[in-house]
Amino acid sequence: MLDSVFEAIEEWIRTLLTNMVDSNLTTMFADVNEKTGQIASQVGQTPQGWNGGIFSMIQNLSNTVILPIAGMIITFVLCYELISMLTEKNNMHDIDTWMFFKYFFKMMIAVYLVSHTFTITMAVFDMGQSVVNSAAGVISGETAIDISSMITEMDTVMETMEIGELVVLALETLLVSFCMRIMSIVITIICYGRMIEIYLYTSVAPIPFATMTNREWGQIGTNYFRGLFALAFQAFLMMVCVGIYGVLVATIQISDNMRTALFGVAAYTVLLCYTLLKTSSLSKQIFNAH
Template sequence: MFDNIFEAIEEWMRDLLTGMVQSNLTTMFTDVNEKTGQIASQVGQTPQGWNGSIFSMIQSLSDSVIVPIAGMIITFVLCYELISMLTERNNMHDIDTWMFFKYFFKMWIAVYLVSNTFTITMAVFDVGQSVVNSAAGVITGETAINIDSAIANISETMEAMEIGELVVLALQTLIVSFCMKIMSVLITVIMYGRMIEIYLYTSVAPIPFATLSNREWGQMGMNYFRGLFALAFQAFLMMVCVGIYAALVAGIQLSDDLTSTLFGVAAYTVILCFSLMKTGSLSKSIFNAH
């Protein structure tokens, strides 16, 4: 009698653990496959294309709040430029007409740059989008992880396992599944964080643009331009990371040792997240932006 009860309990636990393992394996890579598949489309969008309402808000804030400040900076920079130009020519004893022509030309350039700040800024991201689209045509690897064959094989293997082995396997798949969900959240944070950084960066664009006409103050504007190109070309570096990840995933060999296979795939995903996080600092170092 007791033998039948113990056998029934063991069979119930075996079915429970087997179903847990199969459920974990089925849903383990769903979120990661979805997020990695969206990276190319996410990074290939311009700020106005990613979210039009946020872009309109940022542009309105820039035009109504930042542009007046940029106007004051232009006034200060141009006055400083005029004083420097006059005093460096032998305290105004050596003045010619060409000096004033050059000064008014600089004035026109300064006003033009501030008036067309968003057009110039978005042109930088249009260049970055073109590079990403060209890279997408070269990077064609599949980033989705498919372990259907492993699930079919493990079902047969689990029938020969003891209860203790099934418990360990269920815990391992649960841990890996939880880690993969965390990785999918990190990928989303990295993608959205980059776009929010772009919006924040472009919201104050008129201020550094207002300094470009002056040799001394212009370093602020030049560094801002380098930062813009760094943000734009960060998307290309992200595409390279996706291409490397696709190559690693394509080389996965599903073996009978499911544990090592799962942790190996999880390691590839961790490497992808780490690489995506490093693209920002790497792009800034390439363009010497700080």
């Protein structure tokens, strides 16, 4: 009789620990699957599509606060350009008509760039969105971890484990689940942080645009354009990271070693977060933006 009681208690403990492990795994992978699945939709959106309210606020700030400053800068730049052009020609002794046509043409270009700042800036991100959407067609559907099959395999393995091993496994899955939840938060911060950086970057766009036509000051505008392209194509690098993560996770085999598989998924998720963080500096290096 005592044997049956102990067997019932052991079975109850085994069931409790098994359910705990299953619950930890379900929560853990559900969070990661959700966040990795959202990366494509997050990074594939343009600034006006991601949050229209923030975009309208940034555009209003740029037009009402930054644009007047850009107007003063472009006035100074054009005056400086005119003085330099006249003094370079032997102190106004070698002046020809073509110089003024050239100057007025550059002036029209400068005014056009400043007055169409947001249109040009958004065109860069529209191009980046097109690249990301094309990449999403190749990568989508490969990043999700099959939770149901994984839990089924783990339940089969846990049936052969002792109570002590189940206790250790339950604690390990609890720890890994907590770490994976943190990783999912980090992924959200990275995606949201990139979009906020884009809004901050575009809010001051008229100022560097005002310097584009001048030879000495034009480096400011050129570097700004490099930064725009770096931010736009950072989304593509993030999609590549997600695709690599999906391939790595697909190679994990639960039946071989449960703990190795468990910590392997966690390690790959940490690696995903690390590479997502590195995409910003890597994209800037590619486009020589600083």
